[in-house]
Amino acid sequence: MAEPTKDELLARIAELEKQAGAKRSGRMEFKVSEKGGVSVYGLAVFPVTLYYEQWTRLLDSVDALRSFLKKTKAG
Numbered sequence: 001m002a003e004p005t006k007d008e009l010l011a012r013i014a015e016l017e018k019q020a021g022a023k024r025s026g027r028m029e030f031k032v033s034e035k036g037g038v039s040v041y042g043l044a045v046f047p048v049t050l051y052y053e054q055w056t057r058l059l060d061s062v063d064a065l066r067s068f069l070k071k072t073k074a075g
Helices: 006-024 052-061 062-072
Strands: 029-032 040-041 048-050
Touching: 048 052, 052 062
Parallel strands: none
Antiparallel strands: 029 040, 040 048
């Protein structure tokens, strides 16, 4: 296997810096896995991954979740 060229290494560094910048910006990104799970990146260190049916159940419960969060908010 050949060693990468300087230009290839610089391009890879630029790509990684761009990815790291997006993660630090707090911006959320969504990706679909090979198995069909939808992952949300940018909420925490690790992605949150649920399947379609789980996301729809969660989204259908948004009002109840917001109410629960308000009632249980610390401080």
